Amino acid sequence: MDSREFFCGAREAVQRLRGYADKIEAKRQLAVIKARAEGPSARGGVTDPSRRIDELMDFEAGFERDKLQLAETVAEAETVVSGLRQIDPGGAAVIRARYINAMPWADICEACGMEYGEVRAIESAAHDLIDSEGMAAVKMGRRSVTAADWETVDRRQR
Structure with a gap:
């Protein structure tokens, strides 16, 4: 995975x-x-309001796993x-x-006081680095x- 892919994943997160x-x-x-709308049905049956709560709890539990x-x-x-x-x-x-910070390019350009091409060149150079x-x-x-580099360091230490 290269730098751009890594940071795109971070932005998505x-x-x-x-x-x-x-x-x-x-x-x-x-x-x-939905719980209010479903209430007791017209045919005499009663809907299960806890089903909606269970769905919400399942969603929140899934979020907690994803969140980490x-x-x-x-x-x-x-x-x-x-x-x-x-x-x-x-x-x-x-x-x-x-x-x-997941900022759009226009906001980054404005914050930096640079043109789009300049900001993108800085980003590209950072990824290349x-x-x-x-x-x-x-x-x-x-x-x-x-x-x-290590050989140079070793020679200097001798």
Whole structure:
């Protein structure tokens, strides 16, 4: 998985986390409306109001399971962006705004005071940096170290 795919997954996780509160509230309201509307049926039967509550509880339980996984995805992305900030502060700011804050490009351009093409170039360069250096190195706020770099360090220490 490359940097862009990783951060797109994080952005999707952020959006899903934000949307769940609205979905839960909508399901609660719908359950109340349906329970009132269904009431005792015209044919003398009685509907089961607890069925709506059970559906809502199942949805909320599923959300709690999803929430942990989504939060881990966002936390992992936060870690990479924090490390990237030490290497490329501008790229980190754009990546954070776009993927973790889930801002649209127009808002990012306005916040940065730059044109769309400039902001996209910064984003692209940040993704290239992460992909070329490796996500593990970027998390630590370092560029990757090659075997040649280690030899240079070893010679200096002798």
